[in-house]
Amino acid sequence: MAAPILEMKHITKIFPGVKALDGVSFDLRAGEIHAIVGENGAGKSTFIKVLTGVHQPDGGEIILDGKPLVMANPNIAIQHGIAAIYQHAASYPDMSVAENIFIGHEFRTGPFISWVKARKEAQKLLDSIGANFSPNASVGALSVAQQQMVEIAKALSQNARILIMDEPTAALSKKESEELYSIARSLRDKGVAIILISHRFEDIFGLADRCTVFRDAHYIGTWDIDEVDESLLVHHMVGHVIEHYYPERTPHPGDEVLRVEKLSRTGYFRDVSFSLRAGEIVGLTGLVGAGRTEVVEALCGVTGFDSGKVIVEGREQKYKDPKDSMAGGIGLLPEDRQKQGLLLPWSISKNITLPIIDKCTRARLFMSGKAEKTISNKEKEQLAIKAPDVETAAGTLSGGNQQKVVIAKQLAASSRIIILDEPTKGVDIGSKAAIYELMAELAAQGVAILMISSEMPEVMNMSDRIYVMSEGHVTKEFTDVKNLTQQQILEAAMPQERTA
Amino acid sequence: MKAKKALSRFLRWETMLIVLLVVLWLVFDAKDASLQAARIAKGRRATDIFNFTNMLNGMGPYLLYSFMALGMSLILGMGDIDISVGAIAALSASVMGTVYGPFKKAMSPGLALALALLCCVMTGAACGFLNGFLVTRFRELFPMIITLGTQLFYRGFCYLLLGGDTLQYKDDAAWAGLKKLYSGSVSIGGLSVPTMLIWFLLLALMFFVFLHLTTGGRRLFAIGTNRVTARYSGIRVDSFELCMFVICGVTAALSSMFYVGSVSATVRADAMTGYEMYAIAVAVLGGFSTGGGKGNIVGVVLSVIIFGVMKKGLGTVFGLPDSTVNLAVGLVLIASSVLPNLLEDLSNWRRVRRQHAEAKLS
Structure with missing residues (x-):
């Protein structure tokens, strides 16, 4: 078993009036897809924001490659190869794909941005994840699935080793989801560690290698995916067994x-x-x-x-x-x-x-x-x-x-x-x-x-x-x-x- | 729980305004007293310039934009803004002046003036209607930009009516009655109170009832909080908003009547330039924000008084030139808009610290 590249130990985060994370631990290995599941408000989003330097934890430590790291701001996370792809891709719809990928870390010749090189590199990145649109296309004209590919390419252009996908398939059709799965798998096989946040069991069981459950700001446990099934996961997420999930009823249609x-x-x-x-x-x-x-x-x-x-x-x-x-x-x-x-x-x-x-x-x-x-x-x-x-x-x-x-x-x-x-x-x-x-x-x-x-x-x-x-x-x-x-x-x- | 409620009431914006008013008053009064002492020391006669009676009788100039500020409160409460009210007031006055001449030839002066005043109000309503129509019809444009456009349009219309001239009806008793509208006063309990103040307080009371006690006010704040939700909740957002713009226009027209009285019953095309800014400033200090969804008319009334006291105090007691007075008023306005955010940051910070302490204990 490979040593984890990322360990988060006893992370606590407090917001006014609410403890969003209470001593949560997590570890991530290179070349795995690790799902984090939990109900809304369980602390998943806050956890990701702590990992990406958006929020500062009030307790606990982040250990990357065996060394403690203070994630003081989002730039530090990016420098260490941690990138997040959000549900609503935060892209610039009026700019081209290449511009979106390299925004913030453009190629330069002197004071000028080298768009020729950017386009060439963007094409390489798009090819590597099997995207079939042009780097010159305007991002606003792409489908949601394609916009997500742009975000993935952007993460890769920053040499991301840890990729966080937040509800990636929420707005995708079945076919598009399949395409995204295959991209995620090929990245994993290249050694990228992926954190998957999803409500959909299809995503979790179709893609993840391991799975961690949060509930009410607490860490519940981590399992290999073949150790658990849907009802067991729900049980861990909710904390109790739900019977009669769908109510029994006999319809009496009227006028x-x-x-x-x-x-x-x-x-x-x-x-x-x-x-x-x-x-x-x-x-x-x-x-x-x-x-x-x-x-x-x-x-x-x-x-x-x-x-x-x-x-x-x-x-x-x-x-x-x-x-x-x-x-x-x-x-x-x-x-x-x-x-x-x-x-x-x-x-x-x-x-x-x-x-x-x-x-x-x-x-x-x-x-x-x-x-x-x-x-x-x-x-x-x-x-x-x-x-x-x-x-x-x-x-x-x-x-x-x-x-x-x-x-x-x-x-x-x-x-x-x-x-x-x-x-x-x-x-x-x-x-x-x-x-x-x-x-x-x-x-x-x-x-x-x-x-x-x-x-x-x-x-x-x-x-x-x-x-x-x-x-x-x-x-x-x-x-x-x-x-x-x-x-x-x-x-x-x-x-x-x-x-x- | 009770103590907490009392504290939150104390931290209410209106309470803050009262504190500010008292502090200002005490500072000006102390300075005034020390000035008097200095005069007596020099062997001259003491003149008390800053006191309640003087303040009350000197409110006139600061009440001119107060009517507009009430209308502006409705607009700000919905999250809109109307920067054309100064121009609406000027146009309403211009129309009133222009129609009075022909009316007077056809009927008795009293009736002519009444009709001219009616035309003034109608003009304000019509201008407000145009603003409201444009704002609700073209949602993709900011109300600020739309009313900037109508501001220029209304002001241009004034010049079309009057040119660069000053309109005046000399030796016209009925028309000169407008002066009384501005400077008249009634005696209440031995105190002479300007009639304009009474008109303002009456109007403010009506606005208070509407905004804080009726369903209309609830609808207005719902729109200001979230227009989309308001519509899904069965509020006819567009027509409601349009009505509020009309009312705002009418308050501008009311302001203009008093303004005409304040400048010896004359009408000029460049009248009341920049009054919209005072109206917005008063409403904002009163607790209405451009974000919409909150505010209280009590705060607006207090803020009208604070503006008056500040201008009077800084101008006469401290003897500052008008430009410097504006600077000070601007500072207070900036401070008042920043303060609520700072207070919230502070209370959040204290809550987090308390939770940390609790977390350490457990």
């Missing part, structure tokens, strides 16, 4: 409450038709960028549509503003809860009552703190939102509890149709189960639920029916969900020319 006919918006989606019944959970899936979010935003009046019909409870509607669709009984849980769903500095109470402030008034004009408190306390209890009280700022809650607050907003507005856009994205496992439970409960009460999701197990286990979108079209409707395979959904989700 049709929402019908969308041949909805089109130029440049986004075309001829999209689907329907939704009361008490039904319908999944709308597809790859990222298939146009799912755009369709629901159009029908709820966030954007609008060019042609087609939206029929809500028997009446044709063309909502001009989310306010109108809310008045029509449709609640939309937007994709990005932090930017679209919540006012982070505001209290839970003020967030929950925002859509219904007109109801929390005296004389229809003056705010009534009492009414707000009553309503939000009721919702907090019903959804089991974990917080000291309803005056707690929404921004201080965990991802799962933040999502519950956004759902509470729709419930307080007594929506009859609820559209959930990626309801469990970035939500820890415990809260996920709670959200599924809640969806089942709502459906049993007769609420119609449309769930947009990219997570296959979630779509297949929660939905009564599934629509699949690809490139702005609904390509398939599955009614017999029980006998469905993941492969069937993926085939429908793939863009046409690739499957052909």
Whole structure:
């Protein structure tokens, strides 16, 4: 067994009000892919920031090649060959690939930058990882997968020996993920040590050699990947066994409450038709960028549509503003809860009552703190939102509890149709189960639920029916969900020319 | 818990402003007293220049932009900015002056003036509407740039109406009544209080109720905190924002009426140049930031008084020239915008240190 090139011993990091890391240890060997897993808030991101010199640890030491090292700033990390590739590649979209790769350490002839050499070197790097785009291409025009390759090339151009990949496949299709896997494997075989941060078990079991689990800022353990399986990992991550992950339910679909006919918006989606019944959970899936979010935003009046019909409870509607669709009984849980769903500095109470402030008034004009408190306390209890009280700022809650607050907003507005856009994205496992439970409960009460999701197990286990979108079209409707395979959904989700 | 609540109330911005006001007052009063003592020592008659009555009666010039500052608070609370209010005020006054002449020929002077004042308010509203329309229609442009454009446009319009001339209605009793609007006072409990101050406080009370007690205020701060979330939460962001710009324009028009009174009922195209900066400064010192989502009208009222006291105190008691007074006011403004951040850094630093101590103990 090779000696570790990197050891992190008893790292502690304290932020105001929270211990983000509490005596966490970790070791990394050359030529291995080492996954770090844990729920949101377990301390993975902070750990990476300590390793890359963004944050200074309050305790513990970093030992690189057997020597202690003070990682005082990100430059020291780069000098020692530690590079991170983030989920949202921090590149300059208007610059060329070569410029992006060599920014900050350009080749020079005298005072001038030698772009000829930069392009040549960039080409070499791109070839070495099997990327087939030109170093002259503008980065903004590349796909997310290609932008990640640029980031990898950039890391290699700085002679990275330790490469950190933070949720690298979150925005990639299956095929793109496979390509990324093969790049990661070939780097590993060349002796690069890779730290992989991922929520996806496919990534962890398909790629990693070892796996370390963090939970609540603590180090839980490190295992060879063949020593563990999915349920054992979940057990370590959550700290207890989760039974009934997906709730048992028998759907009783009622009347049709929402019908969308041949909805089109130029440049986004075309001829999209689907329907939704009361008490039904319908999944709308597809790859990222298939146009799912755009369709629901159009029908709820966030954007609008060019042609087609939206029929809500028997009446044709063309909502001009989310306010109108809310008045029509449709609640939309937007994709990005932090930017679209919540006012982070505001209290839970003020967030929950925002859509219904007109109801929390005296004389229809003056705010009534009492009414707000009553309503939000009721919702907090019903959804089991974990917080000291309803005056707690929404921004201080965990991802799962933040999502519950956004759902509470729709419930307080007594929506009859609820559209959930990626309801469990970035939500820890415990809260996920709670959200599924809640969806089942709502459906049993007769609420119609449309769930947009990219997570296959979630779509297949929660939905009564599934629509699949690809490139702005609904390509398939599955009614017999029980006998469905993941492969069937993926085939429908793939863009046409690739499957052909 | 109770002590903590009391402490956080003490650290509120408005409390800070009151402390600042008291400190300024005490400093100016002490200096004033020492000046008087010096005069008496030289055998001259003591003249008390800095006292409550003098301050109250001398508030006039500092109240001119206070109306605008209220409107500006709404705009800043939404995270926008409007730097055209000075020009809106000038245009409103220009329109008022221009229409008064023809109106007077057609009807009684009193009615003509009332109609002219109405036109003044309508002009302010129309200008605010244009600002609001442009800001909400062209989201990709900064409100700062849009209102810079409309500022130049409105100011240019003033010159189109008036040219370089000073408009004046000599020996016109009704028109001269505008002067009273500025300099009039009523006696309350033996104290003569400027009517303009009463108008301002009434308007400030209305704004306070709107911003802090009604659903409208909640919507406004929601927009300022996060426009996208506000829209997803069922707020008609665009039309609401447009309305606020209209109100801001109206407050500029109100300011202009008093301004015309303050300069012997004359109207010039270059009137009230730079007043938008005072309005912004007052609102910012009052606790509204350009980031949006926070602020309190009480702070704005206090900040209007602080500005007045500072200008008066530095100018008359310390005898500083106006340019130096501006320098001092600028310093206070910079300090006031930096202070909240410094305080937060300090409290974070102390929390981390406390946690370290706890970590060592365990």
